[in-house]
Amino acid sequence: MFKIERLNSGKPILEKESNNLWENKVVFNPACVLVDDKEELGQIIESIKPDKETLQRIQSHRAICFLIYRAQGKETKNFDYRRSSLGLAIFTPDLKLIKRFSEPILKPEEKFENLGVEDPRITKIGDKYFMFYTGYESGKEKNKINICIAETKDFLHWEKHGTLKGKLNDVDNKNAVLFPEKIYDKFVLLHRPMEGENPMKIHFATADDILGEWKDEGVLIDVEVNPEFSKSWNGAGAPPLKISDNKFFMLYHIGNFKKDGTREYDLGIAVVEKNEKSYLKLVKKFEPFMRPETEFETIGDAELGVNNVLFVCGSYFYDGYLYFPYAGADSVILGGRVPKDEILTWALS
Numbered sequence: 001m002f003k004i005e006r007l008n009s010g011k012p013i014l015e016k017e018s019n020n021l022w023e024n025k026v027v028f029n030p031a032c033v034l035v036d037d038k039e040e041l042g043q044i045i046e047s048i049k050p051d052k053e054t055l056q057r058i059q060s061h062r063a064i065c066f067l068i069y070r071a072q073g074k075e076t077k078n079f080d081y082r083r084s085s086l087g088l089a090i091f092t093p094d095l096k097l098i099k100r101f102s103e104p105i106l107k108p109e110e111k112f113e114n115l116g117v118e119d120p121r122i123t124k125i126g127d128k129y130f131m132f133y134t135g136y137e138s139g140k141e142k143n144k145i146n147i148c149i150a151e152t153k154d155f156l157h158w159e160k161h162g163t164l165k166g167k168l169n170d171v172d173n174k175n176a177v178l179f180p181e182k183i184y185d186k187f188v189l190l191h192r193p194m195e196g197e198n199p200m201k202i203h204f205a206t207a208d209d210i211l212g213e214w215k216d217e218g219v220l221i222d223v224e225v226n227p228e229f230s231k232s233w234n235g236a237g238a239p240p241l242k243i244s245d246n247k248f249f250m251l252y253h254i255g256n257f258k259k260d261g262t263r264e265y266d267l268g269i270a271v272v273e274k275n276e277k278s279y280l281k282l283v284k285k286f287e288p289f290m291r292p293e294t295e296f297e298t299i300g301d302a303e304l305g306v307n308n309v310l311f312v313c314g315s316y317f318y319d320g321y322l323y324f325p326y327a328g329a330d331s332v333i334l335g336g337r338v339p340k341d342e343i344l345t346w347a348l349s
Contacts (some may be wrong), residue, residue: 002289002342007335010294013095013325014333022085022104023071026301029328030070031120032314033155034093036063047154050090054099058090061316065091065100066155067325068105068131069333073277083108085115086133088155095316095325095335097135105158106301113144119314121180123195123239125187128153129211132176132189135163145172147191149211166214168205171195175202175235178210180242183279189214190236200233202252202281218313221252221270221282229256234268238315238324246274247283249347251312251324254287265309265325266291271347286346290336292329300329 007013012031017023031309041064050058058064067089073081085104091097106117113135120133128151135148147164154236160209163169164176168191175192182188186206193199202221207214233255240248250270257263264330269286292298292308300306307329315324323335328334 001286001346002338004290005337006294007095007337010296010334012296012328012332013102013335014067014089014092014096016071016332017100017102019075019077020102021079022073022107023083023087024073024200024329025071025082026304027069027071027087027333028330029311029313030325030327030333031068031122031131032091032316032323032325033066033122033124034063034094034316034318034323035066038062038316044154046262048156054090055059057098061092063093065093065095065316065323065325067091067314067333068122068155070118070120071104083114084118084136086117086120090175091325093323094337095323096157097207099220101156104152105156106133106160108136108190110135110160110162112144113148114138115143117148119313121236121239122176123180125178125180126208129155130178131158132164132178134174134176145174145194147173147176161211164214165212166205166207168193168214168216171199173257175237177236177239179240179248183274183275186279188279190220191238192235200235202234202236217279220272220280221285224254224285224287226256228258229264230259231257236248237267237312240272241315241322242315243271243344243347247347249343251289251315253311263308264292267312269343269346281346284347296328296332296334298329300331304330 017029020183090099102123116134137144149161150158165240172194177190179188188201204220231345266288267290269289270285311327
């Protein structure tokens, strides 16, 4: 139904870097932002001060993809680099690497994230970019999984705002994704509580202010029963893309337990629309949109033992395509694209 093209001949667009302790094991779960405004790109360049070669390569493109990814290294005597950090890389719009930064942009330094900063999603509001990420926190009886917030204007320098306010973090919660605009005067956030009422499904929440109190509004996308698997769940993926005055396109993930006890993570797509009574309403969905098939999607790092996983945290439309960098088997970052007209024909029909 959809012509999914795996970029770079299905090989990684970003892999582990053996010389960097914090990312010498795996890189995965990438957020991405496409910047196509010349003035804004100039301000970012001025702020991050790239070397001459990088500057020339950036300036040779009319848009640039900033990719923020999760990375893990190996345990050392001084620090356990199995605790995830976030890194930054710059790509062309069609996902060819321009520059990779040698130091992480976010480290697990605060109490609420001391076991790892994970799975970023980024949305632009006004002149700032807000990143919602997972903070993995150590606990006496049980470790805690928190939704956390940071902001930036240049993707290199970030200000942390701590954990999300309200009751959403009363339970383990993750997969937080902010809509690109207010809906009926409210900011809207997708999230996936792991406990409590209707767990392991895509919920949404509303707030008057991004840094204010968030209120859960219930399930937006329920889990579809698939007889191929013994159990399934879902979670938000990339920030929604606006495709009409009242509709948004979404990429998300579906987790499954196979009958032999192993897991498979697929991708799904959905269309949601504004609704006066409930803020948002699911219009349609299609799953699986994409399943693990290639070597890098089906076989992960041998020690970690994660196989058959696709995971997406960002996407954008550019030059007639929907582009989406994604993780393969929690080990590498791959690139995909689909013709935009195929997406819109399905989404708006």
